[in-house]
Amino acid sequence: MVEFFKNLAGQFAHNFIEGDRWQIILDGLLVTLKITLFAALIGVVLGFFIGLVRASAERNGKSNPLTWICGIYVTVIRGTPVMVQLLIIYFVVFMALPVDKAVAAIIAFGFNSAAYVSEIFRSGILSVDIGQTEAGRSLGLTSAQTLRHIILPQAIKNALPAIGNEMITLLKETSVVGYIGLVDLTKSYAIIQSRTMSAFWPLLAIAAIYLVIVVGLSKLLNIFERRLRKSDKR
Amino acid sequence: MISVKNLSKSFGDFEVLKNIDLEIKKGEKVVIVGPSGSGKSTLLRCLNLLEKPTSGNIYIDGMDITDKKCNINHVRRRMGMVFQNFNLFPHKTVTENITMAPVLTGKLTKEDAQKRALQLLERVGLPEKALSYPASLSGGQKQRIAIVRALAMDPDVMLFDEPTSALDPEMVGEVLAVMRELAEINMTMIVVTHEMAFAREAATRVLFMDEGHILEDAPPEKFFTNPDNPRVKDFLSKIL
Numbered sequence: 001m002v003e004f005f006k007n008l009a010g011q012f013a014h015n016f017i018e019g020d021r022w023q024i025i026l027d028g029l030l031v032t033l034k035i036t037l038f039a040a041l042i043g044v045v046l047g048f049f050i051g052l053v054r055a056s057a058e059r060n061g062k063s064n065p066l067t068w069i070c071g072i073y074v075t076v077i078r079g080t081p082v083m084v085q086l087l088i089i090y091f092v093v094f095m096a097l098p099v100d101k102a103v104a105a106i107i108a109f110g111f112n113s114a115a116y117v118s119e120i121f122r123s124g125i126l127s128v129d130i131g132q133t134e135a136g137r138s139l140g141l142t143s144a145q146t147l148r149h150i151i152l153p154q155a156i157k158n159a160l161p162a163i164g165n166e167m168i169t170l171l172k173e174t175s176v177v178g179y180i181g182l183v184d185l186t187k188s189y190a191i192i193q194s195r196t197m198s199a200f201w202p203l204l205a206i207a208a209i210y211l212v213i214v215v216g217l218s219k220l221l222n223i224f225e226r227r228l229r230k231s232d233k234r
Numbered sequence: 235m236i237s238v239k240n241l242s243k244s245f246g247d248f249e250v251l252k253n254i255d256l257e258i259k260k261g262e263k264v265v266i267v268g269p270s271g272s273g274k275s276t277l278l279r280c281l282n283l284l285e286k287p288t289s290g291n292i293y294i295d296g297m298d299i300t301d302k303k304c305n306i307n308h309v310r311r312r313m314g315m316v317f318q319n320f321n322l323f324p325h326k327t328v329t330e331n332i333t334m335a336p337v338l339t340g341k342l343t344k345e346d347a348q349k350r351a352l353q354l355l356e357r358v359g360l361p362e363k364a365l366s367y368p369a370s371l372s373g374g375q376k377q378r379i380a381i382v383r384a385l386a387m388d389p390d391v392m393l394f395d396e397p398t399s400a401l402d403p404e405m406v407g408e409v410l411a412v413m414r415e416l417a418e419i420n421m422t423m424i425v426v427t428h429e430m431a432f433a434r435e436a437a438t439r440v441l442f443m444d445e446g447h448i449l450e451d452a453p454p455e456k457f458f459t460n461p462d463n464p465r466v467k468d469f470l471s472k473i474l
Contacts, residue, residue, distance in 0.1 A: 132323065
């Protein structure tokens with residue numbers, strides 16, 4: 001028994017402490033967080049506008065070239081794997097440009113996430129009862145005031161849980177950036193393995209780190225949602 | 235004050251309103267009754283352009299609101315509307331519901347709007363609900379707040395679209411009481427309703443609509459005792 005734990009401690013030290021190998025994981029984690037954070041930013045901002053364009057076109061029954069472009073964008077992005085998009089962005093779009101790999105990854109994941117986020121916002125906006133719009137307009141508010149003060153606060157509240165889910169998915173999806181040669185959290189295991197000849201410990205550690213971040217994000221979202229729900233109390 | 239000329243409205247192939255002509259003067263209390271699908275709500279919603287008429291004109295104080303150059307937002311600020319489903323803003327407190335439009339349209343400062351909201355809440359007997367959210371109110375309370383919200387813009391005319399139809403029976407009275415009070419202070423009112431008692435007591439004119447036409451337009455005394463149109467007699471015999 002004692003032998004077993006000694007062995008365990010030895011392996012742990014060998015994989016993470018000797019040669020400061022934990023530093024490799026930490027560097028990978030920072031790459032993962034950087035890509036996720038900036039991609040999420042692009043995704044939420046761009047997705048919000050695409051969702052708004054598509055929802056208002058649907059509500060008014062009018063479409064224009066902008067709504068078509070947004071529709072095609074969502075169809076193409078959702079219809080192809082994110083990894084293929086990443087490869088296309090890095091190896092085709094930025095082929096001739098000396099762009100940082102992380103920037104390419106941020107753009108690929110940001111644009112991908114925008115398509116999903118836009119669908120979340122679109123359904124969030126459409127889920128607000130049409131009577132809310134009518135009440136706002138009947139009071140003499142402009143359509144912009146009605147949107148800003150009446151529709152969007154309710155739509156965002158409806159959309160928030162799904163947006164949070166999308167962010168969690170995004171964090172985990174970035175684990176394929178190794179394919180364009182970035183060393184993120186996932187890829188850091190390979191470097192440790194090449195030195196220690198053992199994949200078990202590094203992979204376990206990486207899985208645990210992802211789990212901790214996701215659980216943390218979920219907790220944060222819960223707090224957020226609870227604050228937004230204060231008007232539902234009876 | 236309101237003048238409707240040759241108004242028609244179709245939803246697809248279905249013609250809901252057929253060449254409606256209607257004059258409403260300041261201070262009149264017009265109640266519109268009729269079977270479901272007769273077009274009464276559509277007519278009311280055309281008056282503030284929540285429904286766009288297919289053809290015809292609507293003049294408010296001489297201004298044609300069906301004209302593209304007319305700024306409908308300015309017209310709507312003078313026409314309050316109360317909906318069947320209240321349509322209170324669930325993410326705002328009662329006071330915020332009431333003050334939002336006067337403040338956003340620049341009609342009142344925030345302080346003045348809050349004072350006015352409290353006055354109006356006292357008038358309908360709900361000052362203690364000022365800081366509540368709509369989810370905590372009963373149907374009757376919600377509708378009274380909705381009336382106050384419309385009144386906060388100091389409208390010249392109030393439109394009521396079946397204001398008591400979504401209420402439990404014991405809550406109808408409190409909403410009708412507020413409406414009666416409005417009628418007494420001589421607010422111009424156009425009310426689509428099934429409440430015949432309200433029509434009889436508070437209306438100055440009762441209209442009967444069926445299949446997109448106004449078939450009867452008479453003072454309540456005549457409407458309920460001796461209507462010209464046989465269809466009205468039939469309708470009244472079924473519901474009274």
